[in-house]
Amino acid sequence: MTDWTNPAEATRASALEMSDALRAGAITSVALVQAHLDRIAAVDAAVHAFLHINTDDALATAAGVDADRAAGVGLPLLAGVPIAIKDILVTKGMPTTAGSKILEGWMPPYDATVTTKVRAARMPILGKTNMDEFAMGSSTEHSAYGATHNPWDLDRIPGGSGGGSAASLAAWEAPLAIGSDTGGSIRQPAAVTGTVGVKPTYGGVSRYGAIALASSLDQLGPCARTVADAAALHEVMGGHDVMDATSLDEPVPSCLDAVRDGATHGLKGVRVGVVKELSGEGYQAGVKQRFEEALDHLRAAGAEIVEVSCPSFQYAMGAYYVILPSEASSNLAKFDSVRFGLRVERDTIEKTMSATRAEGFGDEVKRRLVLGTYALSAGYRDAYYGSAQKVRTLIQRDFTAAFEKADVLVSPTTPTTPFKLGERIDDPLAMYLNDVATIPANLAGIPGMSLPAGLAPEDGLPVGFQLLAPAHEDARLYRIGAALEKALVAEWGGALVSKAPELEETR
Amino acid sequence: MSNLRRADVARLAALARIDMSDDDLDRLSGQIDAIVDAVALVSEVANEDVPATSHPIPMSNVHRVDEVRPSLAPADALAAAPEAEDGRFRVPRILGEEA
Numbered sequence: 001m002t003d004w005t006n007p008a009e010a011t012r013a014s015a016l017e018m019s020d021a022l023r024a025g026a027i028t029s030v031a032l033v034q035a036h037l038d039r040i041a042a043v044d045a046a047v048h049a050f051l052h053i054n055t056d057d058a059l060a061t062a063a064g065v066d067a068d069r070a071a072g073v074g075l076p077l078l079a080g081v082p083i084a085i086k087d088i089l090v091t092k093g094m095p096t097t098a099g100s101k102i103l104e105g106w107m108p109p110y111d112a113t114v115t116t117k118v119r120a121a122r123m124p125i126l127g128k129t130n131m132d133e134f135a136m137g138s139s140t141e142h143s144a145y146g147a148t149h150n151p152w153d154l155d156r157i158p159g160g161s162g163g164g165s166a167a168s169l170a171a172w173e174a175p176l177a178i179g180s181d182t183g184g185s186i187r188q189p190a191a192v193t194g195t196v197g198v199k200p201t202y203g204g205v206s207r208y209g210a211i212a213l214a215s216s217l218d219q220l221g222p223c224a225r226t227v228a229d230a231a232a233l234h235e236v237m238g239g240h241d242v243m244d245a246t247s248l249d250e251p252v253p254s255c256l257d258a259v260r261d262g263a264t265h266g267l268k269g270v271r272v273g274v275v276k277e278l279s280g281e282g283y284q285a286g287v288k289q290r291f292e293e294a295l296d297h298l299r300a301a302g303a304e305i306v307e308v309s310c311p312s313f314q315y316a317m318g319a320y321y322v323i324l325p326s327e328a329s330s331n332l333a334k335f336d337s338v339r340f341g342l343r344v345e346r347d348t349i350e351k352t353m354s355a356t357r358a359e360g361f362g363d364e365v366k367r368r369l370v371l372g373t374y375a376l377s378a379g380y381r382d383a384y385y386g387s388a389q390k391v392r393t394l395i396q397r398d399f400t401a402a403f404e405k406a407d408v409l410v411s412p413t414t415p416t417t418p419f420k421l422g423e424r425i426d427d428p429l430a431m432y433l434n435d436v437a438t439i440p441a442n443l444a445g446i447p448g449m450s451l452p453a454g455l456a457p458e459d460g461l462p463v464g465f466q467l468l469a470p471a472h473e474d475a476r477l478y479r480i481g482a483a484l485e486k487a488l489v490a491e492w493g494g495a496l497v498s499k500a501p502e503l504e505e506t507r
Numbered sequence: 508m509s510n511l512r513r514a515d516v517a518r519l520a521a522l523a524r525i526d527m528s529d530d531d532l533d534r535l536s537g538q539i540d541a542i543v544d545a546v547a548l549v550s551e552v553a554n555e556d557v558p559a560t561s562h563p564i565p566m567s568n569v570h571r572v573d574e575v576r577p578s579l580a581p582a583d584a585l586a587a588a589p590e591a592e593d594g595r596f597r598v599p600r601i602l603g604e605e606a
Binding site for chain 2 (some may be wrong): 063201245337349443
């Protein structure tokens, strides 16, 4: 039983346990938010998960929830439970930078739809989390404000681009966080921090007010420490929005029901497909071992394991690094020194733009904008952008064929456990390989989840297990994820993240 | 295929409106060329029989109801501008001396 009067214990509870405790009167939202703010003050100098702490507004929201609860007003499920928001979402009253110098100190004049939904759910917003600049990266080392450190080993990457959101969960600074996933930026950080992350079906969550990276790939999703917590947040975030023309006009998936189903009824009759191309060479031994053990758990829960082949996946990385830079080169044209952000003044507007973008963008952004400009330029467009779009069709066909043989597909989320900060910073191609297993889902628009599979024996660092489902079948991830999590947690005697080494608290 | 030479990268950077110093070009040209090499294999499999996919979940004619709704006030829209004047964004001159 959690001692809710002890802040260290309160911050280690799951979001749904916090929700129960708030309803039962075991703790107030103000006390819960203060416990998290204190934890952030104590450890974030070392972790650097946050770019901005939203102290006063978070406490005011919490006080409002406490007052309404005392007055017997009906409240949403997660009312009073704090949350962290990736700095890619615009937030009125909080600076929004997307990890870039070009937006340093920018105060957005409006809220993203997901920000509005979080506020409507009465969840106190603790702050904005660090990320690779404009979500371009897999380690947060491309943030203009310095890298986030992995709470499991402060010398290692927390994943990216959403390393700040994932690290805030693993460091017990927040029970829930919002992420965005263009090629794995929710799932890969979840994998390397021992947490849970979900990329919903393309269009399942509104992107209005999310600073766009690659519009045909981007999707917002929940980050959490348990599958059930992710489900609860997914239900808060999801749903149709007329302000986003790519938003799906269909009901929010019943994620929490799916979690209960998976945890209660097992997986009899479920076919799980192991993707042949997402294993083997380049995958670390301990990653493969924990992956195989997770398959044994699924088998024990009643699932049938089959092998599927997706031969076009070998072209996914190439297609992704054509499509993403192409779309980004268009989306980032708005950073032009005119309406918001940095301006480096020169005698004409054109020189001003070029000087501003030179100073405001980091190297990874420059690399990708040049690459995208090339892929879309006359004479090369068909060879690069056109071909990449055809590869996309082939990858969708691979998935369609695979989902005829299996209800969900599985793979390790990342080929390796988290590497050392600095190890791949000057080798873009090595950095891109982090996302080899997560990129196909974005190209095809299908939903995916990463959940902890254990610690690699050789280095004691977290391994992620990826589940992929057909488009619109997000609930399957939660059903099967919950069944697997239940078996693994029983084996570990608690959530994997509770085995992370204690961070030194400084004040 | 490829390859992007240093001069090509300089030209593309100018198109993308990013000033690049000699140092920038020294550092970034080789890396960008290596990325182009790595992605070029997409053209291997993309034959004429394969249709292109632009969006993963196709939708067309997406409209919302045509109704008046609150929008950004001019002062809010201008609040974060580097320079504003008379309710408008102010920018340096558009034409150079030679124009």
